Amino acid sequence: MDTDFILYKLINGDEDSFTFIFNKYYKGLVLFAMDFVPDRDKAEEIVQGVFVKLWENHEKLEIKSSLKSYLLKSVQNKCFDHHKHHKIKRNFEDTFIKKTQPFQSADDYLAYDFIESVEKAINKLPERTRQIFKLSRYNNMKQKDIAIQLNISVKTVEAGIGAALQQLRKDLKDWL
Amino acid sequence: MLRSEKENKEVDYREKIGKLFSDDVDHDTTEELINEIKKQDKEPSGLEQFERIWNISGKIKAYNEIDINSAGKRVKQTIFSKKNYNPKKILLYLERAAAILFIPLLIASLSYYFTSKTITDQQFAYNELDNAYGTVSKLTLPDGTKVWLNSGSHFKYPLIFKKGIRKVYLTGEAYFEVAKNKKKPFVVSTSDIDVMATGTVFDVMAYKNESNIEATLVSGKISMAKETKSSLLPTPIISISPGQRAILNKEKKKIIINKVDTNKVISWKDGKLIFENDPMDVVIKKLDRWYNTKIILVDPELKTYRYTATFDGETLPQILELLKHSAPIEYTIFPRKKNDNNTFTKGKVEIRMRKGFKNKPLR
Numbered sequence: 001m002d003t004d005f006i007l008y009k010l011i012n013g014d015e016d017s018f019t020f021i022f023n024k025y026y027k028g029l030v031l032f033a034m035d036f037v038p039d040r041d042k043a044e045e046i047v048q049g050v051f052v053k054l055w056e057n058h059e060k061l062e063i064k065s066s067l068k069s070y071l072l073k074s075v076q077n078k079c080f081d082h083h084k085h086h087k088i089k090r091n092f093e094d095t096f097i098k099k100t101q102p103f104q105s106a107d108d109y110l111a112y113d114f115i116e117s118v119e120k121a122i123n124k125l126p127e128r129t130r131q132i133f134k135l136s137r138y139n140n141m142k143q144k145d146i147a148i149q150l151n152i153s154v155k156t157v158e159a160g161i162g163a164a165l166q167q168l169r170k171d172l173k174d175w176l
Numbered sequence: 177m178l179r180s181e182k183e184n185k186e187v188d189y190r191e192k193i194g195k196l197f198s199d200d201v202d203h204d205t206t207e208e209l210i211n212e213i214k215k216q217d218k219e220p221s222g223l224e225q226f227e228r229i230w231n232i233s234g235k236i237k238a239y240n241e242i243d244i245n246s247a248g249k250r251v252k253q254t255i256f257s258k259k260n261y262n263p264k265k266i267l268l269y270l271e272r273a274a275a276i277l278f279i280p281l282l283i284a285s286l287s288y289y290f291t292s293k294t295i296t297d298q299q300f301a302y303n304e305l306d307n308a309y310g311t312v313s314k315l316t317l318p319d320g321t322k323v324w325l326n327s328g329s330h331f332k333y334p335l336i337f338k339k340g341i342r343k344v345y346l347t348g349e350a351y352f353e354v355a356k357n358k359k360k361p362f363v364v365s366t367s368d369i370d371v372m373a374t375g376t377v378f379d380v381m382a383y384k385n386e387s388n389i390e391a392t393l394v395s396g397k398i399s400m401a402k403e404t405k406s407s408l409l410p411t412p413i414i415s416i417s418p419g420q421r422a423i424l425n426k427e428k429k430k431i432i433i434n435k436v437d438t439n440k441v442i443s444w445k446d447g448k449l450i451f452e453n454d455p456m457d458v459v460i461k462k463l464d465r466w467y468n469t470k471i472i473l474v475d476p477e478l479k480t481y482r483y484t485a486t487f488d489g490e491t492l493p494q495i496l497e498l499l500k501h502s503a504p505i506e507y508t509i510f511p512r513k514k515n516d517n518n519t520f521t522k523g524k525v526e527i528r529m530r531k532g533f534k535n536k537p538l539r
Contacts, residue, residue: 008301012338013408022251027242031235040238048247052254105231115239118232137233143198155191158198162190165197165226168233169219176225 007067010058018055021067026051028110029075035105036079046082050074072106114175121171125164132160189216197230256406304332307348309468312447317344320355321362324445327466328383340408349381351445354396361409363401368426370410373398379442383465392421392441400424400431449487456481456503460527467492470522475529478505496525504530 009017026047033043050071054061063070108114125133135141135149136157143161147154169176179187195201196209213223307313307325314324317333319342325331329348337343342362354362356375364371366382366389376396382389391398399415400422414431416422421436443450449466451459457479464471469492473479481503487495496507510524 008336009338011301012334014338015408016339019248022248023244026244026247027239030242031239034235034238040241044242044247048251048254051251055251055255056258105228108228108232109235112239115232115236118229119236119240122233122236133233137230138237140234142200143194144200158192158194159187159190160194161197162193165193165229166190168229169222169225172229176228 003067007061007063010054011061013058018058021054022051025068025071025110027112028106029071031109032072032106033075033079036076037082042082043079046078047075050078068106068110117172117175118168121168122164124171125167129160129164129167132157133164136161189213192216193226197226301336302332302334304330306330309466312445317342317355319357319360322353324351326350326381326444328468346380346382348383349379349444351377351379351442353377363410365403368429369413369424370401370403371398372401372410372412379438387426389424389426390421391416392436392438393418394438394442443486447489449485451483451485451487453482453484455479456483459483459499463492463495468522469525471525471527473527478503478527478529492525496527506530 006017006020010021029047029050030040030043033046034040037043037046053074054071122130122133132146132150135146136143141149143157144154146157150157192209192213196206196213201209210223217223219225305313305315305325307327307329309327312324312326314322316322317337318335319337321342323331323344326349329346329350331348331350332345334343337360340360342357342360343365344363345365347367350364352362352364352373354373354376358374360374362373362376364373364380366380367384368382369389371378371380371391373396376398377394378396378398379392379394380390381392391400393416395418397415397417399412401410401412403410414422414433416433419435419438420433421441422431422433424431437452440450440452444466449462451462457473460471460473463469483499483503485498485502487498490498493509496509499505500507505527506529507525507527510526512520512523514520
């Protein structure tokens with residue numbers, strides 16, 4: 001698929017191209033924004049704002065790289081602004097330091113097939129391992145809290161997570 | 177529960193992985209764990225793979241919760257609710273040719289008369305032409321439409337016509353022989369109004385310093401139309417038949433239609449200036465534009481004199497001499513002057529009533 005041509009049509013005001021770009025990138029951009037703004041609703045607001053601006057400025061778009069990089073950069077900048085505005089600068093800087101190369105994970109966020117395959121693979125894990133892993137990654141629970149909830153030791157939780165990752169890596173080796 | 181040494185090692189390894197991905201591990205421990213895990217891992221990039229899976233699994237819940245349809249609706253609502261959509265503004269942006277793309281271009285050979293701004297580093301999607309004064313230029317657009325540009329015109333067209341519309345931008349005057357395509361109306365966009373056609377022959381005059389924008393139809397069908405934000409094509413306001421001319425008064429925003437001799441209107445395309453009982457000020461205006469010289473009628477009574485003539489390749493001094501024979505005028509030519517910075521001032525001509533004719537009744 002030729003993104004250059006889609007971009008060309010967008011600049012010329014083709015609404016179908018705008019819709020196409022939105023459908024292709026929206027979810028991935030939201031997941032990417034959540035690296036900087038963990039709240040999904042806020043992240044969605046930010047990404048929606050980026051798309052509104054994309055349409056408003058479509059005629060004078062100057063894209064030196066690719067449409068994908070342009071959108072990622074726009075989202076990132078808007079996330080930075082969001083943090084500046086809310087004065088949560090310190091927390092944000094911590095998060096940012098962890099993610100030294102944010103754009104690398106972005107490709108995974110935009111690979112919807114991959115995301116869905118990861119979910120399928122998680123659902124194939126043995127019951128106990130799956131339970132531990134889901135409490136950690138879907139429910140965002142700390143490992144010591146999982147231990148309390150399941151009445152097991154922290155080490156058992158750690159081993160469960162390790163086992164999950166091992167198995168998942170095996171199952172998803174075609175994607176990685 | 178007793179485990180074999182092998183099993184112990186396996187469990188130990190998993191615990192290390194689990195610990196690495198916990199949230200309360202400090203930096204030094206992390207470094208240590210990474211080293212230990214890498215030693216035991218058979219996969220060369222195994223740790224990065226764990227990281228990717230860990231990262232994506234953390235986003236699966238959110239991924240499933242995103243409602244893209246309602247998000248799309250909100251975006252569209254926001255776009256359409258904004259009231260600062262201004263067609264004129266858009267024309268300005270386009271004239272600055274701000275789009276940068278990576279599409280390889282095929283550039284057709286251009287005629288001698290053009291000073292074109294074709295950009296060959298494949299970054300701009302439009303061709304922009306400024307037509308030199310005193311010349312008529314002809315070009316053919318990508319769809320086969322033939323365009324004649326009059327003196328001092330500025331014309332812009334995309335190298336590829338997009339779906340559903342063939343849109344070009346004009347300041348000045350142009351004569352079009354549009355290639356037939358019912359599915360893709362041809363739209364000439366000027367500063368205040370659009371002229372829309374499908375397979376037709378017509379003239380559009382839209383000079384900056386004129387109070388009117390005119391569209392004259394030779395054959396086929398055209399309509400004066402208004403650009404809208406909600407659709408690709410402009411909305412037709414009024415259409416005219418062959419032999420008619422629609423005139424939009426820019427200030428009053430009113431359109432009137434009258435019958436014309438189309439030959440007279442389009443004679444310029446063959447390099448001819450035809451005047452037929454035209455008042456002197458109209459004659460002067462056309463000569464002014466054609467020769468890029470400031471022509472001033474000093475005595476206002478001259479405005480009412482009417483003039484009929486066909487000029488085909490004469491110079492301005494020749495025309496002025498000819499005018500003198502049929503109208504009571506005297507003229508003075510002030511030639512172009514060179515400035516200090518090597519530019520030239522425009523030439524000037526002053527036309528006044530011949531002495532002895534003043535105070536005589538008009539014809």
